[in-house]
């Protein structure tokens with residue numbers, strides 16, 4: 001490490017890491033403030049029936065409008081929140097916002113992304129219940145989106161937790177299917193209602209026969225298990241045609257709408273119509 005000649009490089013590398021760590025600490029502190037100051041927003045993206053294009057559900061996606069840095073994407077601040085208990089506060093803030101917003105439109109189900117770090121907590125359901133009670137929101141309006149990841153280990157505690165979540169009346173959706181590892185084990189062992197195929201498979205369907213095969217195989221598996229299957233990342237009519245041909249019952253992506261502010265949702269629902277009530 002201290003080899004002469006490489007030394008300068010090593011030092012600057014250390015300095016870079018430190019700056020990175022300093023940056024993350026700073027962001028973490030600001031995020032804590034942002035939650036308290038209501039600088040976060042929740043946007044909603046429609047999920048539609050792949051045939052009729054009517055709205056089936058919405059996905060809630062958190063946004064941070066930083067007063068100085070501008071928009072910071074969740075891919076940057078969620079991992080930072082996940083390193084600390086901040087993810088819990090953030091998750092509950094998002095949930096409360098969804099519950100308040102959902103009162104403004106009819107009974108559509110709303111998907112909420114939940115980090116494995118939140119799920120792991122024993123008091124997860126108790127905390128969620130408190131927010132539902134406070135806001136008068138019904139659990140049937142919400143679908144918990146879980147992602148494959150290292151923290152989702154499929155332990156018996158975890159599976160019991162997922163069953164408790166469904167027993168409470170929430171739906172359970174498997175997000176980004178295919179992107180992580182052990183996907184099939186999840187499908188076998190977790191009480192999942194619906195599968196969302198990761199957009200990396202969907203988007204390459206245009207050029208990759210292999211991806212078309214994967215998407216249709218997952219869709220067929222979903223059908224065999226009586227689960228709806230959503231193709232994520234649908235950007236063009238061609239994507240939609242391919243996803244539908246592959247057997248995906250539902251679709252989500254920029255072709256239909258980008259994530260939008262809650263205030264814009266009722267007009268969108270009015271225009272597109274709904275394919276299902278909660």
Ligand code: C2E
Pocket residue numbers: 045060061062073074075078091094113114115145175176199232233234235252253254255259
């Ligand atoms: P995700 O749950 O897989 O959400 C879908 C992501 O795909 C969103 O990115 C959405 O804006 C994007 N997307 C939708 N349609 C298209 C499309 O046609 N093309 C492309 N290229 N992208 C599309 P976003 O909002 O940046 O969120 C990224 C990730 O951050 C989410 O992935 C989710 O894992 C996480 N996330 C977002 N909100 C929350 C939250 O409230 N809590 C937690 N724990 N995680 C969240």
Ligand code: MG
Pocket residue numbers: 059113145175
């Ligand atoms: Mg999601």
Ligand code: MG
Pocket residue numbers: 175176196198232
């Ligand atoms: Mg996803």
Ligand code: MG
Pocket residue numbers: 176
């Ligand atoms: Mg994702």
